[in-house]
Amino acid sequence: METPLLSLRGISKSYGQVQANQDIDLAVAPRSIHAILGENGAGKSTLMKLIYGVEQPDAGSMAWNGEPIALASPAAARRQGIGMVFQHFSLFETLTVVENIQLVMPGAKAALAERMRALGRDFGLEVDPFAHVHALSVGERQRVEIIRCLMTDPKLLILDEPTSVLPPQAVTLLFETLQRLRDGGVSILLISHKLEEIQAICDRATILRAGRVTGHLDPRAHDEHTLAKMMIGRDIPEPVPAEPVEQGDKQLEIIGLDYKPEDPFGVSLSGITLTVRGGEILGIAGISGNGQSELTALISGETRLPTADRIFMMGKDVGPMGAAARRKLGFAFVPEERLGRGAVPEMSLAINAILTAHGRNVVRNGVIDRKAAEAFALECISEYDVRTPGPQAEAGALSGGNLQKFIVGREIMLAPKLLFVAQPTWGVDIGAATAIRQRLVALRNAGMAILVISEELEELFELSDHIQVLHHGRLSPPLVTRDTRPEEIGRYMIGSEAGKRAS
Numbered sequence: 001m002e003t004p005l006l007s008l009r010g011i012s013k014s015y016g017q018v019q020a021n022q023d024i025d026l027a028v029a030p031r032s033i034h035a036i037l038g039e040n041g042a043g044k045s046t047l048m049k050l051i052y053g054v055e056q057p058d059a060g061s062m063a064w065n066g067e068p069i070a071l072a073s074p075a076a077a078r079r080q081g082i083g084m085v086f087q088h089f090s091l092f093e094t095l096t097v098v099e100n101i102q103l104v105m106p107g108a109k110a111a112l113a114e115r116m117r118a119l120g121r122d123f124g125l126e127v128d129p130f131a132h133v134h135a136l137s138v139g140e141r142q143r144v145e146i147i148r149c150l151m152t153d154p155k156l157l158i159l160d161e162p163t164s165v166l167p168p169q170a171v172t173l174l175f176e177t178l179q180r181l182r183d184g185g186v187s188i189l190l191i192s193h194k195l196e197e198i199q200a201i202c203d204r205a206t207i208l209r210a211g212r213v214t215g216h217l218d219p220r221a222h223d224e225h226t227l228a229k230m231m232i233g234r235d236i237p238e239p240v241p242a243e244p245v246e247q248g249d250k251q252l253e254i255i256g257l258d259y260k261p262e263d264p265f266g267v268s269l270s271g272i273t274l275t276v277r278g279g280e281i282l283g284i285a286g287i288s289g290n291g292q293s294e295l296t297a298l299i300s301g302e303t304r305l306p307t308a309d310r311i312f313m314m315g316k317d318v319g320p321m322g323a324a325a326r327r328k329l330g331f332a333f334v335p336e337e338r339l340g341r342g343a344v345p346e347m348s349l350a351i352n353a354i355l356t357a358h359g360r361n362v363v364r365n366g367v368i369d370r371k372a373a374e375a376f377a378l379e380c381i382s383e384y385d386v387r388t389p390g391p392q393a394e395a396g397a398l399s400g401g402n403l404q405k406f407i408v409g410r411e412i413m414l415a416p417k418l419l420f421v422a423q424p425t426w427g428v429d430i431g432a433a434t435a436i437r438q439r440l441v442a443l444r445n446a447g448m449a450i451l452v453i454s455e456e457l458e459e460l461f462e463l464s465d466h467i468q469v470l471h472h473g474r475l476s477p478p479l480v481t482r483d484t485r486p487e488e489i490g491r492y493m494i495g496s497e498a499g500k501r502a503s
Protein backbone atom coordinates (compact mmCIF):
# COMPACT_ATOMS: atom_id res chain seq x y z
CA MET A 1 0.00 0.00 0.00
CA GLU A 2 1.10 3.54 -0.76
CA THR A 3 2.61 5.35 2.27
CA PRO A 4 -0.14 7.51 3.78
CA LEU A 5 0.38 11.26 3.68
CA LEU A 6 -0.70 11.41 7.31
CA SER A 7 -1.13 8.55 9.72
CA LEU A 8 -2.28 8.56 13.31
CA ARG A 9 -1.78 5.70 15.77
CA GLY A 10 -3.45 5.38 19.15
CA ILE A 11 -4.27 9.07 19.48
CA SER A 12 -6.12 9.96 22.69
CA LYS A 13 -7.24 13.27 24.16
CA SER A 14 -9.28 13.97 27.29
CA TYR A 15 -10.82 17.16 28.64
CA GLY A 16 -11.22 16.47 32.33
CA GLN A 17 -13.58 13.50 32.59
CA VAL A 18 -14.50 13.59 28.91
CA GLN A 19 -12.51 11.30 26.63
CA ALA A 20 -12.94 13.27 23.42
CA ASN A 21 -10.64 10.98 21.37
CA GLN A 22 -9.68 7.43 22.36
CA ASP A 23 -7.08 5.31 20.65
CA ILE A 24 -7.69 6.74 17.19
CA ASP A 25 -5.98 5.18 14.16
CA LEU A 26 -6.35 7.05 10.89
CA ALA A 27 -4.53 6.99 7.55
CA VAL A 28 -5.06 9.74 5.00
CA ALA A 29 -3.91 8.64 1.54
CA PRO A 30 -2.17 11.03 -0.84
CA ARG A 31 -4.58 12.67 -3.32
CA SER A 32 -7.76 11.70 -1.49
CA ILE A 33 -10.85 13.37 -0.10
CA HIS A 34 -11.41 11.77 3.28
CA ALA A 35 -14.59 12.38 5.28
CA ILE A 36 -14.79 12.35 9.06
CA LEU A 37 -18.30 11.40 10.13
CA GLY A 38 -19.91 11.14 13.51
CA GLU A 39 -22.74 12.41 15.63
CA ASN A 40 -22.48 15.55 17.76
CA GLY A 41 -19.75 15.27 20.33
CA ALA A 42 -18.19 12.21 18.66
CA GLY A 43 -14.81 13.96 18.69
CA LYS A 44 -14.42 15.17 15.09
CA SER A 45 -13.38 18.75 15.83
CA THR A 46 -11.03 17.58 18.57
CA LEU A 47 -9.29 15.26 16.14
CA MET A 48 -8.88 18.05 13.58
CA LYS A 49 -7.46 20.35 16.27
CA LEU A 50 -4.89 17.70 17.14
CA ILE A 51 -3.88 17.33 13.51
CA TYR A 52 -3.61 21.12 13.06
CA GLY A 53 -1.56 21.56 16.22
CA VAL A 54 -4.20 23.60 18.09
CA GLU A 55 -4.33 20.92 20.80
CA GLN A 56 -1.78 18.32 21.89
CA PRO A 57 -2.67 14.62 22.23
CA ASP A 58 -2.34 12.90 25.63
CA ALA A 59 -1.11 9.72 23.94
CA GLY A 60 -0.38 8.30 20.49
CA SER A 61 1.81 9.24 17.55
CA MET A 62 1.56 10.85 14.14
CA ALA A 63 3.56 10.34 10.97
CA TRP A 64 3.83 12.52 7.87
CA ASN A 65 4.90 10.66 4.71
CA GLY A 66 6.00 7.85 7.01
CA GLU A 67 8.23 10.08 9.20
CA PRO A 68 7.24 10.72 12.84
CA ILE A 69 6.06 14.29 13.55
CA ALA A 70 4.82 16.27 16.51
CA LEU A 71 2.90 19.47 15.81
CA ALA A 72 3.34 21.92 18.65
CA SER A 73 1.26 24.70 17.09
CA PRO A 74 -0.77 25.63 13.99
CA ALA A 75 2.34 27.44 12.71
CA ALA A 76 4.26 24.15 12.93
CA ALA A 77 1.43 22.37 11.11
CA ARG A 78 1.45 24.99 8.35
CA ARG A 79 5.23 24.64 7.95
CA GLN A 80 4.71 20.93 7.47
CA GLY A 81 2.07 21.53 4.80
CA ILE A 82 -1.21 21.30 6.73
CA GLY A 83 -3.83 24.02 6.28
CA MET A 84 -7.22 24.41 7.95
CA VAL A 85 -10.35 26.35 7.02
CA PHE A 86 -12.47 26.92 10.11
CA GLN A 87 -16.25 27.11 10.20
CA HIS A 88 -16.17 30.67 11.39
CA PHE A 89 -14.34 33.00 9.09
CA SER A 90 -11.59 35.21 10.36
CA LEU A 91 -11.50 38.02 7.81
CA PHE A 92 -11.50 41.76 8.48
CA GLU A 93 -14.62 43.15 6.83
CA THR A 94 -13.33 46.67 6.29
CA LEU A 95 -10.20 45.54 4.45
CA THR A 96 -9.94 44.34 0.86
CA VAL A 97 -9.33 40.70 0.06
CA VAL A 98 -5.67 41.22 -0.76
CA GLU A 99 -5.15 43.32 2.39
CA ASN A 100 -6.49 40.41 4.40
CA ILE A 101 -4.05 38.08 2.65
CA GLN A 102 -1.22 40.52 3.33
CA LEU A 103 -1.84 40.17 7.06
CA VAL A 104 -0.60 36.60 6.93
CA MET A 105 1.64 36.53 3.84
CA PRO A 106 4.67 38.66 3.05
CA GLY A 107 4.64 40.34 -0.36
CA ALA A 108 3.50 43.38 -2.29
CA LYS A 109 -0.19 43.78 -3.05
CA ALA A 110 0.20 43.49 -6.81
CA ALA A 111 2.23 40.28 -6.57
CA LEU A 112 -0.16 38.73 -4.06
CA ALA A 113 -3.16 39.71 -6.17
CA GLU A 114 -1.55 38.06 -9.18
CA ARG A 115 -0.94 34.84 -7.22
CA MET A 116 -4.53 34.93 -6.00
CA ARG A 117 -5.81 35.28 -9.53
CA ALA A 118 -3.63 32.38 -10.71
CA LEU A 119 -4.90 30.14 -7.89
CA GLY A 120 -8.43 31.31 -8.68
CA ARG A 121 -8.06 30.26 -12.32
CA ASP A 122 -6.48 26.91 -11.48
CA PHE A 123 -9.00 25.89 -8.83
CA GLY A 124 -12.20 27.72 -9.71
CA LEU A 125 -11.87 30.14 -6.81
CA GLU A 126 -12.53 33.43 -8.53
CA VAL A 127 -12.65 36.45 -6.22
CA ASP A 128 -11.72 40.06 -6.95
CA PRO A 129 -8.56 40.69 -4.86
CA PHE A 130 -9.45 44.37 -4.51
CA ALA A 131 -13.06 43.87 -3.35
CA HIS A 132 -13.88 44.81 0.23
CA VAL A 133 -14.71 41.73 2.31
CA HIS A 134 -17.98 43.23 3.58
CA ALA A 135 -19.27 43.29 0.01
CA LEU A 136 -18.61 39.58 -0.55
CA SER A 137 -21.14 36.76 -0.26
CA VAL A 138 -20.53 33.95 2.23
CA GLY A 139 -19.38 31.69 -0.61
CA GLU A 140 -16.85 34.28 -1.76
CA ARG A 141 -15.55 34.77 1.77
CA GLN A 142 -15.02 31.07 2.06
CA ARG A 143 -13.09 31.13 -1.22
CA VAL A 144 -10.83 33.81 0.26
CA GLU A 145 -10.20 31.59 3.30
CA ILE A 146 -9.36 28.65 1.06
CA ILE A 147 -7.09 30.77 -1.17
CA ARG A 148 -5.32 32.07 1.93
CA CYS A 149 -4.62 28.46 2.93
CA LEU A 150 -3.57 27.48 -0.58
CA MET A 151 -1.02 30.29 -0.71
CA THR A 152 1.01 28.36 1.86
CA ASP A 153 1.04 25.45 -0.61
CA PRO A 154 -0.50 22.80 1.68
CA LYS A 155 -0.42 19.07 1.05
CA LEU A 156 -3.32 18.48 3.42
CA LEU A 157 -6.32 20.77 3.73
CA ILE A 158 -8.77 20.40 6.63
CA LEU A 159 -12.31 21.75 6.24
CA ASP A 160 -14.68 21.76 9.23
CA GLU A 161 -18.30 21.61 8.01
CA PRO A 162 -17.58 23.85 5.03
CA THR A 163 -20.98 23.49 3.39
CA SER A 164 -23.14 24.40 6.37
CA VAL A 165 -22.78 28.10 5.60
CA LEU A 166 -23.19 27.86 1.84
CA PRO A 167 -26.21 28.18 -0.45
CA PRO A 168 -26.72 25.17 -2.77
CA GLN A 169 -25.08 26.74 -5.86
CA ALA A 170 -21.94 27.55 -3.86
CA VAL A 171 -21.74 23.96 -2.57
CA THR A 172 -21.45 22.66 -6.14
CA LEU A 173 -18.66 25.15 -6.88
CA LEU A 174 -16.81 24.23 -3.67
CA PHE A 175 -16.95 20.55 -4.57
CA GLU A 176 -15.51 21.22 -8.02
CA THR A 177 -12.68 23.12 -6.35
CA LEU A 178 -12.00 20.29 -3.90
CA GLN A 179 -11.87 17.75 -6.71
CA ARG A 180 -9.44 19.91 -8.66
CA LEU A 181 -7.27 20.28 -5.59
CA ARG A 182 -7.22 16.52 -5.10
CA ASP A 183 -6.33 15.99 -8.75
CA GLY A 184 -3.56 18.56 -8.26
CA GLY A 185 -2.07 16.45 -5.45
CA VAL A 186 -3.66 17.83 -2.27
CA SER A 187 -5.39 15.56 0.26
CA ILE A 188 -8.50 16.83 1.98
CA LEU A 189 -10.02 16.01 5.35
CA LEU A 190 -13.65 17.03 5.45
CA ILE A 191 -16.11 17.12 8.34
CA SER A 192 -19.75 17.10 7.28
CA HIS A 193 -23.10 15.93 8.60
CA LYS A 194 -24.55 15.73 5.10
CA LEU A 195 -24.25 12.19 3.85
CA GLU A 196 -25.29 12.87 0.27
CA GLU A 197 -22.43 15.37 0.00
CA ILE A 198 -19.97 12.89 1.35
CA GLN A 199 -21.09 10.26 -1.09
CA ALA A 200 -20.76 12.77 -3.92
CA ILE A 201 -17.09 13.61 -3.44
CA CYS A 202 -15.31 11.54 -0.80
CA ASP A 203 -13.06 8.56 -1.57
CA ARG A 204 -12.77 7.41 2.03
CA ALA A 205 -14.62 7.95 5.28
CA THR A 206 -13.80 7.36 8.92
CA ILE A 207 -16.68 7.14 11.36
CA LEU A 208 -16.33 8.21 14.98
CA ARG A 209 -18.69 7.40 17.80
CA ALA A 210 -18.14 8.54 21.40
CA GLY A 211 -14.50 9.37 20.71
CA ARG A 212 -13.61 6.04 19.07
CA VAL A 213 -13.28 4.93 15.46
CA THR A 214 -16.18 2.65 14.56
CA GLY A 215 -15.22 2.10 10.93
CA HIS A 216 -13.15 3.07 7.90
CA LEU A 217 -14.98 2.64 4.60
CA ASP A 218 -15.65 3.78 1.06
CA PRO A 219 -18.79 5.97 1.43
CA ARG A 220 -19.83 5.33 -2.17
CA ALA A 221 -20.15 1.61 -1.44
CA HIS A 222 -22.85 2.12 1.22
CA ASP A 223 -26.27 3.72 1.16
CA GLU A 224 -27.15 6.73 3.28
CA HIS A 225 -29.16 4.63 5.67
CA THR A 226 -26.25 2.32 6.50
CA LEU A 227 -23.88 5.25 6.99
CA ALA A 228 -26.35 6.99 9.28
CA LYS A 229 -26.81 3.85 11.30
CA MET A 230 -23.06 3.43 11.74
CA MET A 231 -22.87 7.02 12.95
CA ILE A 232 -25.72 7.14 15.40
CA GLY A 233 -25.98 3.45 16.24
CA ARG A 234 -29.67 3.16 15.31
CA ASP A 235 -32.08 3.94 12.49
CA ILE A 236 -32.96 7.55 11.74
CA PRO A 237 -36.41 8.28 13.15
CA GLU A 238 -39.20 8.98 10.66
CA PRO A 239 -40.51 12.55 10.33
CA VAL A 240 -43.73 13.36 12.22
CA PRO A 241 -46.51 14.22 9.76
CA ALA A 242 -48.16 17.62 10.08
CA GLU A 243 -51.78 17.04 11.08
CA PRO A 244 -54.65 19.18 9.89
CA VAL A 245 -55.02 21.74 12.69
CA GLU A 246 -57.71 24.35 13.08
CA GLN A 247 -56.31 27.82 12.41
CA GLY A 248 -55.39 29.48 15.68
CA ASP A 249 -54.98 33.13 16.64
CA LYS A 250 -52.48 35.38 14.92
CA GLN A 251 -49.54 35.14 17.32
CA LEU A 252 -47.16 37.13 15.14
CA GLU A 253 -48.14 39.72 12.62
CA ILE A 254 -45.84 42.09 10.79
CA ILE A 255 -47.47 44.73 8.64
CA GLY A 256 -45.62 46.77 6.01
CA LEU A 257 -42.42 47.03 8.00
CA ASP A 258 -39.70 49.29 6.58
CA TYR A 259 -36.39 49.53 8.38
CA LYS A 260 -33.03 51.11 7.66
CA PRO A 261 -30.28 49.75 9.93
CA GLU A 262 -27.68 52.01 11.54
CA ASP A 263 -24.91 49.65 10.43
CA PRO A 264 -23.68 50.95 7.05
CA PHE A 265 -23.13 47.33 5.93
CA GLY A 266 -26.60 46.25 7.09
CA VAL A 267 -29.49 45.42 4.76
CA SER A 268 -32.56 47.69 4.65
CA LEU A 269 -35.92 45.96 4.93
CA SER A 270 -38.88 47.16 2.96
CA GLY A 271 -42.56 46.27 3.06
CA ILE A 272 -42.12 43.17 5.24
CA THR A 273 -45.49 41.56 5.82
CA LEU A 274 -46.09 38.17 7.42
CA THR A 275 -48.48 36.34 9.73
CA VAL A 276 -47.95 33.25 11.89
CA ARG A 277 -51.00 31.68 13.51
CA GLY A 278 -51.24 29.08 16.23
CA GLY A 279 -50.93 25.59 14.75
CA GLU A 280 -48.77 26.82 11.88
CA ILE A 281 -45.11 26.80 10.93
CA LEU A 282 -43.98 29.61 8.67
CA GLY A 283 -40.57 29.13 7.09
CA ILE A 284 -38.42 31.99 5.85
CA ALA A 285 -36.05 30.90 3.11
CA GLY A 286 -33.24 32.85 1.53
CA ILE A 287 -29.49 33.16 1.31
CA SER A 288 -27.98 34.77 4.41
CA GLY A 289 -27.09 38.42 4.06
CA ASN A 290 -30.46 39.34 2.51
CA GLY A 291 -31.82 40.92 5.66
CA GLN A 292 -32.10 37.82 7.87
CA SER A 293 -30.10 39.26 10.76
CA GLU A 294 -31.94 42.61 10.63
CA LEU A 295 -35.36 40.91 10.57
CA THR A 296 -34.33 38.50 13.33
CA ALA A 297 -33.21 41.35 15.61
CA LEU A 298 -36.49 43.21 15.02
CA ILE A 299 -38.59 40.16 15.86
CA SER A 300 -36.53 39.11 18.88
CA GLY A 301 -36.60 42.62 20.31
CA GLU A 302 -32.85 43.07 20.21
CA THR A 303 -33.60 46.00 17.90
CA ARG A 304 -36.54 48.13 18.99
CA LEU A 305 -38.64 49.88 16.43
CA PRO A 306 -39.10 53.64 16.79
CA THR A 307 -42.55 53.44 15.20
CA ALA A 308 -45.72 51.72 16.40
CA ASP A 309 -48.22 49.52 14.55
CA ARG A 310 -45.75 47.35 12.66
CA ILE A 311 -45.01 44.25 14.77
CA PHE A 312 -47.68 42.49 16.82
CA MET A 313 -47.25 39.49 19.11
CA MET A 314 -50.20 37.79 20.75
CA GLY A 315 -52.25 40.79 19.61
CA LYS A 316 -50.00 43.41 21.29
CA ASP A 317 -47.99 46.05 19.50
CA VAL A 318 -44.45 44.97 20.45
CA GLY A 319 -42.33 46.98 17.97
CA PRO A 320 -41.04 49.46 20.58
CA MET A 321 -40.75 46.78 23.33
CA GLY A 322 -37.50 45.12 24.41
CA ALA A 323 -36.73 41.40 24.34
CA ALA A 324 -37.72 40.70 27.96
CA ALA A 325 -41.16 42.30 27.58
CA ARG A 326 -41.81 40.21 24.49
CA ARG A 327 -40.81 37.03 26.30
CA LYS A 328 -43.32 37.88 29.06
CA LEU A 329 -46.07 37.73 26.44
CA GLY A 330 -45.14 34.12 25.63
CA PHE A 331 -42.42 34.54 23.02
CA ALA A 332 -39.33 32.33 22.90
CA PHE A 333 -36.33 32.60 20.60
CA VAL A 334 -33.42 30.44 19.48
CA PRO A 335 -30.77 32.68 17.90
CA GLU A 336 -28.42 31.63 15.15
CA GLU A 337 -25.27 32.33 17.16
CA ARG A 338 -25.25 29.82 19.97
CA LEU A 339 -22.27 31.17 21.86
CA GLY A 340 -22.66 34.72 23.07
CA ARG A 341 -26.31 35.18 22.10
CA GLY A 342 -27.82 31.76 22.77
CA ALA A 343 -25.61 30.91 25.75
CA VAL A 344 -22.80 32.36 27.84
CA PRO A 345 -19.82 30.02 27.26
CA GLU A 346 -18.13 30.51 30.65
CA MET A 347 -21.29 29.73 32.61
CA SER A 348 -22.74 26.36 33.57
CA LEU A 349 -25.73 24.91 31.75
CA ALA A 350 -27.82 25.42 34.90
CA ILE A 351 -27.05 29.16 34.93
CA ASN A 352 -27.56 29.33 31.18
CA ALA A 353 -31.00 27.83 31.70
CA ILE A 354 -31.93 30.72 33.99
CA LEU A 355 -31.07 33.28 31.32
CA THR A 356 -34.39 32.74 29.63
CA ALA A 357 -36.21 30.35 31.97
CA HIS A 358 -36.61 32.74 34.92
CA GLY A 359 -40.37 32.56 34.42
CA ARG A 360 -40.29 28.83 35.17
CA ASN A 361 -39.95 29.14 38.97
CA VAL A 362 -36.17 28.98 38.88
CA VAL A 363 -36.01 32.47 40.36
CA ARG A 364 -37.99 33.16 43.54
CA ASN A 365 -38.30 36.69 44.91
CA GLY A 366 -35.35 37.73 42.80
CA VAL A 367 -33.12 34.94 44.16
CA ILE A 368 -31.96 32.07 42.00
CA ASP A 369 -33.31 28.72 43.15
CA ARG A 370 -30.21 26.66 42.26
CA LYS A 371 -31.93 23.32 42.77
CA ALA A 372 -34.80 24.30 40.48
CA ALA A 373 -32.37 25.63 37.86
CA GLU A 374 -30.40 22.38 37.97
CA ALA A 375 -33.55 20.32 37.70
CA PHE A 376 -34.66 22.37 34.69
CA ALA A 377 -31.26 21.96 33.01
CA LEU A 378 -31.24 18.24 33.82
CA GLU A 379 -34.66 17.75 32.27
CA CYS A 380 -33.51 19.59 29.16
CA ILE A 381 -30.34 17.45 28.98
CA SER A 382 -32.25 14.17 29.16
CA GLU A 383 -35.23 15.22 26.99
CA TYR A 384 -33.02 16.57 24.21
CA ASP A 385 -30.26 13.97 24.45
CA VAL A 386 -27.58 16.58 25.22
CA ARG A 387 -24.28 14.71 25.62
CA THR A 388 -22.57 16.35 28.60
CA PRO A 389 -21.43 15.32 32.08
CA GLY A 390 -24.31 17.33 33.65
CA PRO A 391 -25.92 20.69 34.50
CA GLN A 392 -22.67 22.01 35.98
CA ALA A 393 -20.73 21.65 32.69
CA GLU A 394 -19.73 24.96 31.12
CA ALA A 395 -21.71 25.76 27.97
CA GLY A 396 -18.46 26.48 26.11
CA ALA A 397 -17.21 22.94 26.71
CA LEU A 398 -20.10 21.32 24.83
CA SER A 399 -19.63 20.29 21.22
CA GLY A 400 -21.39 22.68 18.82
CA GLY A 401 -24.29 20.37 18.08
CA ASN A 402 -24.91 19.47 21.71
CA LEU A 403 -25.09 23.12 22.73
CA GLN A 404 -27.60 23.73 19.94
CA LYS A 405 -29.75 20.86 21.26
CA PHE A 406 -29.62 22.37 24.76
CA ILE A 407 -30.67 25.85 23.60
CA VAL A 408 -33.51 24.58 21.41
CA GLY A 409 -34.68 22.35 24.27
CA ARG A 410 -34.53 25.19 26.80
CA GLU A 411 -36.70 27.45 24.66
CA ILE A 412 -39.25 24.74 23.84
CA MET A 413 -39.53 23.83 27.54
CA LEU A 414 -40.73 27.37 28.22
CA ALA A 415 -43.94 26.32 26.43
CA PRO A 416 -44.23 29.58 24.52
CA LYS A 417 -47.22 30.63 22.42
CA LEU A 418 -44.86 31.84 19.71
CA LEU A 419 -41.49 30.20 19.04
CA PHE A 420 -38.94 31.72 16.68
CA VAL A 421 -36.02 29.51 15.69
CA ALA A 422 -33.15 30.66 13.50
CA GLN A 423 -31.32 27.77 11.79
CA PRO A 424 -32.80 25.06 14.04
CA THR A 425 -30.40 22.31 13.05
CA TRP A 426 -27.16 24.04 12.13
CA GLY A 427 -24.27 21.77 13.00
CA VAL A 428 -26.63 19.17 14.47
CA ASP A 429 -26.16 15.54 13.40
CA ILE A 430 -28.85 13.76 11.40
CA GLY A 431 -30.30 11.85 14.34
CA ALA A 432 -30.62 14.97 16.48
CA ALA A 433 -31.80 17.12 13.53
CA THR A 434 -34.67 14.71 12.90
CA ALA A 435 -35.52 14.75 16.60
CA ILE A 436 -35.60 18.57 16.69
CA ARG A 437 -37.81 18.73 13.60
CA GLN A 438 -40.14 16.11 15.07
CA ARG A 439 -40.53 18.27 18.17
CA LEU A 440 -41.30 21.37 16.16
CA VAL A 441 -44.01 19.61 14.14
CA ALA A 442 -45.49 18.06 17.29
CA LEU A 443 -45.64 21.51 18.91
CA ARG A 444 -47.33 22.91 15.83
CA ASN A 445 -49.84 20.05 15.95
CA ALA A 446 -50.49 21.04 19.56
CA GLY A 447 -51.31 24.61 18.50
CA MET A 448 -48.04 26.55 18.89
CA ALA A 449 -47.18 29.26 16.36
CA ILE A 450 -43.67 28.70 14.99
CA LEU A 451 -41.46 30.84 12.79
CA VAL A 452 -38.32 29.25 11.34
CA ILE A 453 -35.52 30.93 9.42
CA SER A 454 -33.34 28.42 7.65
CA GLU A 455 -30.95 28.32 4.75
CA GLU A 456 -31.71 24.65 4.25
CA LEU A 457 -34.52 24.35 1.79
CA GLU A 458 -35.12 20.68 2.50
CA GLU A 459 -35.62 21.48 6.15
CA LEU A 460 -38.17 24.18 5.34
CA PHE A 461 -40.03 21.82 3.04
CA GLU A 462 -40.20 19.21 5.78
CA LEU A 463 -41.37 21.66 8.45
CA SER A 464 -43.35 24.53 7.04
CA ASP A 465 -46.98 25.03 6.13
CA HIS A 466 -46.02 28.19 4.24
CA ILE A 467 -42.72 29.53 2.97
CA GLN A 468 -41.75 33.14 2.28
CA VAL A 469 -38.44 34.05 0.71
CA LEU A 470 -36.27 36.96 1.82
CA HIS A 471 -34.23 38.60 -0.93
CA HIS A 472 -32.56 42.04 -0.81
CA GLY A 473 -34.63 42.98 2.23
CA ARG A 474 -37.99 42.12 0.64
CA LEU A 475 -40.21 39.19 1.45
CA SER A 476 -42.05 37.15 -1.19
CA PRO A 477 -45.74 36.42 -0.75
CA PRO A 478 -46.45 33.29 1.34
CA LEU A 479 -46.32 30.12 -0.76
CA VAL A 480 -48.22 27.04 0.31
CA THR A 481 -45.45 24.49 0.79
CA ARG A 482 -47.27 21.44 -0.52
CA ASP A 483 -48.17 23.27 -3.76
CA THR A 484 -44.69 24.67 -4.32
CA ARG A 485 -41.61 23.18 -5.95
CA PRO A 486 -38.09 23.87 -4.61
CA GLU A 487 -37.10 25.46 -7.94
CA GLU A 488 -39.77 28.13 -7.44
CA ILE A 489 -38.29 29.01 -4.07
CA GLY A 490 -34.84 28.94 -5.68
CA ARG A 491 -35.96 31.57 -8.22
CA TYR A 492 -37.19 33.85 -5.43
CA MET A 493 -33.89 33.28 -3.62
CA ILE A 494 -31.90 34.76 -6.47
CA GLY A 495 -34.49 37.44 -7.18
CA SER A 496 -35.56 36.30 -10.65
CA GLU A 497 -39.19 35.63 -9.65
CA ALA A 498 -39.67 39.07 -8.07
CA GLY A 499 -38.08 40.67 -11.14
CA LYS A 500 -40.48 38.79 -13.42
CA ARG A 501 -43.47 40.03 -11.45
CA ALA A 502 -42.31 43.63 -11.50
CA SER A 503 -41.76 43.69 -15.26
Ligand SMILES: Nc1ncnc2c1ncn2[C@@H]1O[C@H](COP(=O)(O)OP(=O)(O)OP(=O)(O)O)[C@@H](O)[C@H]1O
Residues within 6 Å of the ligand: 015, 016, 018, 019, 020, 038, 039, 040, 041, 042, 043, 044, 045, 046, 047, 387, 396, 397, 398, 399, 400, 401, 402, 427, 429
Ligand atom coordinates in the same frame (compact mmCIF):
# COMPACT_ATOMS: atom_id res chain seq x y z
N1 LIG B 1 -12.38 22.65 25.54
C1 LIG B 1 -13.12 21.62 25.96
N2 LIG B 1 -13.34 21.42 27.29
C2 LIG B 1 -14.08 20.38 27.72
N3 LIG B 1 -14.66 19.46 26.92
C3 LIG B 1 -14.48 19.61 25.59
C4 LIG B 1 -13.72 20.69 25.04
N4 LIG B 1 -13.71 20.57 23.68
C5 LIG B 1 -14.45 19.46 23.40
N5 LIG B 1 -14.90 18.88 24.55
C6 LIG B 1 -15.71 17.65 24.64
O1 LIG B 1 -15.14 16.67 23.81
C7 LIG B 1 -16.15 15.90 23.15
C8 LIG B 1 -15.91 15.93 21.66
O2 LIG B 1 -16.18 17.22 21.16
P1 LIG B 1 -15.94 17.66 19.64
O3 LIG B 1 -16.17 19.14 19.56
O4 LIG B 1 -14.64 17.12 19.17
O5 LIG B 1 -17.13 16.87 18.92
P2 LIG B 1 -17.63 16.95 17.41
O6 LIG B 1 -17.68 15.55 16.92
O7 LIG B 1 -16.81 17.90 16.65
O8 LIG B 1 -19.12 17.48 17.62
P3 LIG B 1 -20.08 18.45 16.72
O9 LIG B 1 -20.55 17.64 15.55
O10 LIG B 1 -21.23 18.74 17.65
O11 LIG B 1 -19.27 19.66 16.36
C9 LIG B 1 -17.49 16.51 23.57
O12 LIG B 1 -18.03 15.73 24.60
C10 LIG B 1 -17.12 17.88 24.09
O13 LIG B 1 -18.03 18.28 25.08
